[in-house]
Amino acid sequence: MTDAPALFLGQSDQPETLLLSRANRHGVVAGATGTGKTVTLQIMAQGFSEAGVPVFCADVKGDLSGICMPGSPNEKLLARAQEMGLALTPKAAPTVFWDLYGQKGHPIHTTVSEVGPVLLARMLNLNEVQEGVLSVVFHVADKEGLLLLDLDDLRSMLAYVGENAERIGREVGNVAPTSIAAIQRSILQLEQQGGAAFFGEPALRLEDMLRTSLDGRGQVNVLDATRLMNSPRLYAAFLLWLLSELFEQLPEVGDPDRPRLVFFFDEAHLLFTDAPDALREKVEQVVRLIRSKGVGVYFVTQNPADIPDSVLAQLGNRIQHALRAYTPSEQKGLKAASQSFRPNPAFDTAEAIQGLGVGEALVSTLDEKGAPRVVGRTKIRPPDSRLGPATDAERAQIMAASPVRGLYDTPVDRESAEEVLAARRGEADQAAADAKLAEARARADAAAAKEAEKAAAAREKEQVRLDREAERARAPARRSNRQTPVEALTKSVLRTAGSTLTRELLRGVLGGLKRR
Incomplete structure (x- = not known):
């Protein structure tokens, strides 16, 4: 055993502990439904908090919310504590509730x-x-x-x-x-699944999850996932986004004496179900590299086989609750789970996993050198906080005293792509309307000019007519050249008579000349 700071997990043939200096080497808590995974998660979260390490965990069923209230141990829990030589001190952990939808906790927002x-x-x-x-x-x-x-x-x-x-x-x-x-x-x-509530501002600041209370205990951040589980893809992508943000923003610290944050990923199989290869690679990369940022990641699932081997290989601390193996696939999962432990010559690991009772687990954590310890069949210690959910009134009381109260509760809507593009469309529509109006005005002006031109031509023509009439009115009256019938007859008679007289005279003159 070592005197290095460690979490007491329970009792096998010796105290089973998790060294804080090895807690950033990640881990897995597995077991069938109803075998005690949530209680194990609760005692680990509160243990890290007592050691001054902030914690983030998802509360899928609502049971984990009881961590915010002091426990009331019954006789069974007191007896188990006495067997371990453990003095139970009912105590609540400093808790902040979060909820993507803002109903059972402070809303969490991030941007697209x-x-x-x-x-x-x-x-x-x-x-x-x-x-x-x-x-x-x-x-x-x-x-x-x-x-x-x-x-x-x-x-x-x-x-x-x-x-x-x-x-x-x-x-x-x-x-x-x-x-x-x-x-x-x-x-x-x-x-329609409520995902719109997740996107927007004010965006979550990671430092608000990495707080410690005035007495030095780490803040336990409990995400209410009871409704979020209806959208498993959103749930898995949100938790992976949070891990990615931690990886990108936190500085390198190597191997600290205790983690900066411990992250519990409940119902972890949802992250990998039908996940594309690119996403699996992203998870593997984050899990592998975030250790150097001082962050420990613990996957909570029913069977370790739910987690890809490339990720499972990164998980050094393992707690395995009971598994049932009735079908071939379950037997395959049982074999994989048993083979992931360092064997204990005192028992058969596969048989032990099937025979574990509620509140019992096989535990293997890393020692000071980072090597896995021999697996021990362990009775998990009772928690100091309440087993079971907090009431709505208790939750409201915790939220009213929250250190982040008022920071995220009011949405902020600043200018972004929607407003800019709407303004552009408005400007384009206005420009098109202005162009259309200018075109209509041009057509109207052209029509008016044409009408004015026609009117001017008509006026000019009318003026010419009036000028001619005025000129005719000013000129003296002229005798008409037209003859009356009497004048015409007289002139005709005179012309005829003149012609006859002329002929007679010519004949006379010519005749006289001939006689000579």
């Missing part, structure tokens, strides 16, 4: 940009092609300086990319309208 296209595609259950289109949307938003804060921003960006698909497609690849429509439908489904 911070989640990123990979995890968002997981939430929306997109295929590979649709995920590629979503990546294009993020690329265009970054390039044009458009903030993606909530789902309305994402929806506006999708519409914008769809409207400009030809131009954008020449730069980053084809963007099919069918993919845009499919993503829009998936967003609608996520909203």
Whole structure:
């Protein structure tokens, strides 16, 4: 045994402890339903808190909320504590309740940009092609300086990319309208599941989860997941996002004497069910590298086989509650679970796993050198806090005294992609309306000019007519050249008579000449 700071987990043939200096090497708590996993999680969370380590854990069934209240141990729990030489001191842990929907805890918000296209595609259950289109949307938003804060921003960006698909497609690849429509439908489904409450501001600040109380105990952050479990993809993607944020923001600390934060991932199988390879690789990367940030990750699930081998290999501290093996797949899982422990010559590990009672577990943690200890059949210690859920009144009382009260309860809606694109569309619509109005005015002005020209020509023509009439009115009266019938007859008679007289005279003159 060692005198290094450690959590007391329970009693086998010796005290079973978890060294704080090895707690960032991650772990797994497994077991069938009703075998005591939640109680083990509770005593570990409170133990880390007492050691000054902040904790984050998901409360899937609501039972874990009792950690905020002092326990009332019954005779059975007192007897078990006495067997272990343990003096139970009823005590509550400093607890802060969180809830993505803001109903049973402080709301947790983050932005669409911070989640990123990979995890968002997981939430929306997109295929590979649709995920590629979503990546294009993020690329265009970054390039044009458009903030993606909530789902309305994402929806506006999708519409914008769809409207400009030809131009954008020449730069980053084809963007099919069918993919845009499919993503829009998936967003609608996520909203109907309540996912819209997760996206927005004020965004969660990680330092508000890494607090310690005035007496030096670590803050226990309890996420109410009773409703969130109805959206398993959102639940898994949210917890992976939180891990990724811790990995990106926390500095390297190597192997500290105690973790900076311990993260419990309940119902961990949901993270890996139908998960694409890219997501599995992301989980493996985060689990492998976040250790150096001083963060310990503990997966809580029914069977270790639910966790991929590449991730399971990173989990050094193991607590295995009872498993039932009736079907071939369950027997395969039992074999895998038993083989993951360092054998104890005192018993057969596989048989022991099946014979464990409620509140018993096989425990193997890392020693000072980082090597797994021999597995021990252990009675888990009773908790100091309450077994069972807190009442609504107790929860409200804890929230009223919360150190983050008022920081996240009021949503903030600042200018982002939706507002910018709406303003652009408004400006474009206004410009189109102005152009249309200017065109209408131009047509009206042209018509008016044409009418004015016609009117001027008509006036000019009328003036010419009036001038001619005035000129005729000013000229003296002229004798008419037209002859009356009498004048015409007289002139005709005279012309005839003149012609006859002339002929007679000519004959006379000519005749006289001939006689000579």
